[in-house]
Amino acid sequence: MLVIRRFEEALILLQRSYDVGHFHVYIGQETTGVPALALLEPGDVAFSTHRNHGHLLARGADPGRMMAEILGRETGYNQGKGGTLHIASAEHGFPATSASTGGNLPLATGAAFAFRELGSGRVSVALFGDGAVEEGAWHESANIAALRRLPVIFLCENNSLEALGQKANEYPSSTLATPDLTDAAKVFGIPAVAVDGTDPGAVHVAMTEAIRRARAGEGPTFIESRTVRWPGSRPLWPQLATGETELAMAWDRARIPDAHRAWYEVNDGVLRYVRDLLAAGHASAEGVSALDREVRERTDTAVRFGLDSPFPSPETAMRDVFAHE
Ligand SMILES: Cc1ncc(C[n+]2csc(CCOP(=O)(O)OP(=O)(O)O)c2C)c(N)n1
Ligand SMILES: [Mg+2]
Structure with a gap:
């Protein structure tokens, strides 16, 4: 979680002196992505969004190669051609990332369909924001997943608790007719739970049950x-x-x-987790500070690796564009 927090902060700092282009960060949602994705096994897949940095880092992606990709360098996970919005790494279980709001829902559902047909026992996770529930792709994906009892987990990261609708000068998120997002899943007969996303324990419990259901052939689960x-x-x-x-x-x-x-005080899951660890005697202030120094050094190295890496050569521009190449 700390790796994600420091990575995203470094990226924001970098844009003061370097034109990074437009990007989104995962700060404030670390306590959802990390415990949820830690439960996946090799071979399971997840499909991420415009906020993908944290998801990939959570499954062990290298911060240096992540930074290189965001900076458009050839050492990045997609040779600098995906950029911040489309970072994918099959070896980390991210076959494709879509920054189209809701775009990864059919991809994740399709992967689950393949897993079911192959009898592979694997699960597929769709990571998406509350805004994606407005999209037609949600309704089609939820319907087919429920009808066919597919091993897909719909993990909806609702970061709109205080900002429902579009406030002036703020980035838009969701504007839904139903105030309770879980209704959008229940209508398809999909079991749905809402959890406090700043509580890693609650996320862990909900995700454990969703994975169990998926692997047991019981079908999709919706977690808000x-x-x-x-x-x-x-x-x-x-x-x-x-x-x-x-x-x-x-x-x-x-x-x-x-x-x-x-x-x-209340909404930062990382600080809350540190407080919980200290209260339970599992960590000390010194220990947390030492870990932070280590993570900061690792982050500095990642930024340097990105900045020092070359841009892809123009001759490679058309490479990897079509699947048959
Ligand atoms: C189909 C589509 N429409 C609009 C956009 C522009 N857009 C980018 S992020 C975003 C907000 C999405 O909200 P949400 O899914 O809740 O994600 P959040 O940014 O809140 O994490 C929008 C509308 C887009 N990327 N794709
Ligand atoms: Mg949102």
Whole structure:
């Protein structure tokens, strides 16, 4: 979770001195993606979105190659041609990533159909935001998944708890007729649960049951993981709203800035997790700080690797464009 937090912060800092182009970050949702994806086994797949950095890092993607891809370098996972919105790595279980809102729902459902037909026992996970539930692709995917009892898990990351609808000057998310997203799954007979997305334990429990159902041939499950959007992701371009996350805020409330105090105190799952670890005696402030230093060094190395890597040569522009090549 910390690798993701520092990676995304570094990317936002990088855009101050380097034209990174438009991107989205996973800050504030680490406590959903990490525990959920940690439960997958080799051969299981997940299909991600415009917020894919955290998902890939959660399954062990190398931060250096991730940064290189975002910077359009040939050492990136897709030789710099996918960029931030389309990072895919089959070896990490991400065959394709779609930044089209809802675009990965049919892909994940199709993979589940293949797994079922092959009798492979694998599961497919669709990762998507609340905005995707507005799309026609959701309804078609949910319907076929339910009809055929496909081994697909619909993990909806609802980061709109405080921002339902489009607020002025904020990035749009969902505007749905139903206030409860789980209704959109229940109507197809798909079991649906809503969990606190800042509670890794709750995500773990819901995902464990969804995977069990999928592998047992019981069909799809819908999990709505609820979070409050990180203030830095409210503008169209991500901003370090209150600077880099100071982990000491977890054990020293006096360090929490007044701006966005509620988010850091209640809604930041990473800080909440650190607090929980300290309270349970599983970690110390020193230990967490040492881990953070290690992660920061790893992040610096990733940024340097990206910046030092060459751009792909023009001759390779048409390579990998069609599947038969
Ligand atoms: C089909 C489609 N329409 C519009 C967009 C522009 N767009 C990019 S992200 C986004 C918001 C999506 O909201 P949500 O799925 O809740 O994801 P979040 O950004 O909140 O994580 C939109 C509308 C898009 N990428 N694809
Ligand atoms: Mg959203």
